[in-house]
Amino acid sequence: MIFHESSVQTNQPSNNQTPPILSTYIPQITKKALYNQLADVYYLPPCDSKGVSKKYLEAVQNGTCFRIKTIELKRFLAELKPSQTKRSLHANKSEAFIKLTALLNEMGYKPLNFGEDYVPDSEWLFNVLRYIDRCNTSRLFEKELTPLGSNDTDSIKILKVKKNAEQTEVTRKGLTENKKFCEQITKVTELHRRLISRKAEADILSKILETMKKSIKTDQTAIDDEVRNIVIGEKVRGRNLEAMKDEEIAELNNMAYM
Numbered sequence: 338m339i340f341h342e343s344s345v346q347t348n349q350p351s352n353n354q355t356p357p358i359l360s361t362y363i364p365q366i367t368k369k370a371l372y373n374q375l376a377d378v379y380y381l382p383p384c385d386s387k388g389v390s391k392k393y394l395e396a397v398q399n400g401t402c403f404r405i406k407t408i409e410l411k412r413f414l415a416e417l418k419p420s421q422t423k424r425s426l427h428a429n430k431s432e433a434f435i436k437l438t439a440l441l442n443e444m445g446y447k448p449l450n451f452g453e454d455y456v457p458d459s460e461w462l463f464n465v466l467r468y469i470d471r472c473n474t475s476r477l478f479e480k481e482l483t484p485l486g487s488n489d490t491d492s493i494k495i496l497k498v499k500k501n502a503e504q505t506e507v508t509r510k511g512l513t514e515n516k517k518f519c520e521q522i523t524k525v526t527e528l529h530r531r532l533i534s535r536k537a538e539a540d541i542l543s544k545i546l547e548t549m550k551k552s553i554k555t556d557q558t559a560i561d562d563e564v565r566n567i568v569i570g571e572k573v574r575g576r577n578l579e580a581m582k583d584e585e586i587a588e589l590n591n592m593a594y595m
Contacts, residue, residue: 368394380407380461388455402450403441405465413468421480422467428477430459435540436475437466444469 366374368391372384375397382389396402414422434456438449446469451457466475473481 371395371398376407378406379404380410380465382458382461386458386461388451388457393450396450401447403447403465405468410464410468414464417467417482421478421482422463423479424463425477425479428463430456430462431540433459433462433466433475433477436477437462437469440466440469440475 369384371391371394372381372389375381375394376384379397381394381397393402397404434449434451441448449457456462463477467478467482470478471482472484
């Protein structure tokens, strides 16, 4: 509950006394109301999406995290063909979250402001990633929108060198005309994509597991404390502490500080 003080002038203050102070209640805006207010301007994950907390929404409102106007993103997506938004085989939101987080940092954008164990809505993630990753350095889309070389981030430089090396090696050995070889390369590529995707998902799940372990430990401690209080209360109930033996009092003290 938030209050602020406001001075109220009376018509005829007597004896130069300080005017009375009234406390005025200022209601706090709810998460839903704040979400609706921001969603009119910015592109947000669904309100019930994991990670969309009031704290996140306040960061969007204050401009301390990554945000993009809805009209800007929708205009960008409307100009793309379906093939340009098609995701790569085995692409998942865990990998998208990890790579989008890295790209935003590398390109100088503000962070997403989601916890590592709070991966937001999949559609929101991939739409934002497509907007940011036009050269497809994430390898999470079938096509790139902008040719490599038009941007000089480290990720793009590495990807350009890698692709040039692969193409040069295959051309040098004359393997592009070998149908079986091409099929094998395609198979290996698909398996590699699945491996990367599963590793990303496992990484997120491990962070969620660590968070859950901490929560379980906290809950168990709280339960132990309550049980200890109950036991101590029952031992003391109806007893005169002055009549209790020193050993009994010492035992209760030990239980209280266990």
